[in-house]
Amino acid sequence: MLKKFGLRAVMVLIGVGVFAAVSAQVSTVGTISGTVRDPKGAAVPKAEVVIQQEGTGVSRTVNADDNGFYLATSLPFGRYTISTAPRGFKKTVAEAVDLHVAENKVVNLDLQVGQVSETVTVSSDAAPVETRSGEISSLISEKQVTELPLNGRNYAQLALMVPGVSPVTQAGAGGAFGTNGTGLDSHVDMSVNGNQSNANMWTVDGVNNMDVGSNATLLIFPSIDSIQEFRVERNSFSAEYGQAQGAVINLITKGGSNQFHGAAFEFLRRDKLNATDFFLNRAGQPKSQLKYNNYGFNFSGPIKKNRIFFFWNEEWRREQRGVVLSSKVPTAAERVGDFSGALTDSLPHDPFTGLPFPGNKIPQANLSPAGLAILQMFPLPNTTGSTNWVSSLLEPIKTRQDSIRGDINITSKMNLLVKYTNETWTHGSAAGNFWGDSPFPTLA
Incomplete structure (x- = not known):
């Protein structure tokens, strides 16, 4: 059984900045x-x-x-x-x-x-002391975002470099930060100055980026190559940053300039050099598959010099990853009602008398045709012991993110920012344990 989970997140931002008098909700x-x-x-x-x-x-x-x-x-x-x-x-x-x-x-x-x-x-002063406000914040630069290693290309992991930020380990891939780098099963569980992990506010170009349903993950995980920088405002920030008791993580995406620029990338991994899982090897099962391709490009430049600029970024990920699962499944004898060799205290009883069946064997006449049909959905044992089944099941992940940003300088005191981001995400979960869904059909 393969459960699919999908997400399509669209973020559209249109901002007009009147420099002399108007400021955005988030700076x-x-x-x-x-x-x-x-x-x-x-x-x-x-x-x-x-x-x-x-x-x-x-x-x-x-x-x-x-x-x-x-x-x-x-x-x-x-x-x-x-x-x-x-x-x-x-x-x-x-x-x-x-x-x-x-x-x-x-x-x-x-x-x-x-x-x-x-x-x-x-030359300007190097990192002068902030005297105009009591705000305490830390900047994560473009160089840090693009050059520091990230598991799953999840930029949020870099926030751990900031003083006062610590991970909150919870269930899910990657602990506090999901390694999928996108979608609802990636998460941003971090505490700032001792506050709860859901007390933080994450923004992209001034727009709230939190998933309001869970308040534990983001709507959009911007592509690493589209991030200019982000700032972690962690104390004494001004009233423009509402909604956050912990911290405000304010991310800015890249824009175009008077020069054309472009880049392309691909990260790939294969299972050829991976060792076989111990339990799979003992059960005589092949090792888990891994086919990982993460690729994309960006292109930016002027539409009209000194006036109109664009930045276009595309990123895809195609992944086939084997997940090792182990559990107990009915044996061939148990499928026909014979529980005489069962290694458990939970043995079948006659529903009419409440007593165990003689020899722990259910008479053939008492077997339900519907129940026998359901048993065919369960795999057969492939190893010994109370946990008698182990295998590697594929979990395909497909993502695509389209991001286009336009900057228009209307006058020297007014500009227009237009931003469109569309992210599609599908995750075929073999285990099915995604936010309370039924697990893979085996016995507890």
Whole structure:
């Protein structure tokens, strides 16, 4: 018997960001601020500061206040170049300023006296102390997501690197984190600062990604190759992050840029080099099969430079994995009512007298034709002992994830994010022990 479980999850996100006044329910953007100062450290008021995203070429211009302080809010994540050129000073440029999700970046611009035609390049402060809020969070970067080993390509496992995060071991493949990496039988059971595992909120591009039915797994497990980064907000986060007593795991997917990029991958495994399971070998059964193929590609670039960008990601997984099961099944003698050799205290009794049948043998006239037909569904014993049957049954898993993201820069102060993700998942479960379903037809 092979039970099938299927899931189709669709996530559609349309977001409009009006940078000057509107912020999303969950922050997917960041802030760059700082002070423009002359060589003596005095503030330079009303200086014009240009902030340009290197990948897309989109720029924002802000003016410093009377104290030389400038602020640019609701900036998309990415690498920026910040420049200013007040009259009487050399042009000052801060290059390669990386802005991450929900980050408040401080970049001070120290000017030098000279001609505007001259340029001074400065570097931003490395990991400055957060002074604008008491929020405690940790960033998992793109490099960590793509290069650290993950069992089943489940990105959620990386959250265990964050202080205060610990796994909550529960039933299921992979313990606290499912190794399937997708579907409802993959899970994210982790405790943050001692809170319950279902007290966390997981988001993708600002949208709630929790399965509201179980509150224990995610609707979408984004493909590893489509993840830009994610941040674990674990204490003192602002009111925009509701619903979470434990932590907010805020994931941002990749977007396109002015350059075309593409990549393809495949991971495959076979059972040729695997050892045979001890119990299968003793029962003379062949070793478990394993055919694992996980492959996909992504492609991104501009539709219109400096204006419209796309990122397209596809991923498939085809898996045939043998699962070793052992149990007790009726012997050939028991199938015709002969329980004289049964190794159990639970022997058949005459329903009319309540007494055991003579010799523990049920008369042929008392056997039910329907019961005999049902017995044909049970496999025959293939080993000795009270657990007299062992075998490897195939559990086929098929998944496909389609993900398309579009970014449109309407003006320097407004952009449009459109995101579509469709994930289909089928898992043929031989054991059938999925959220309370009846097990494979054997005897307890």
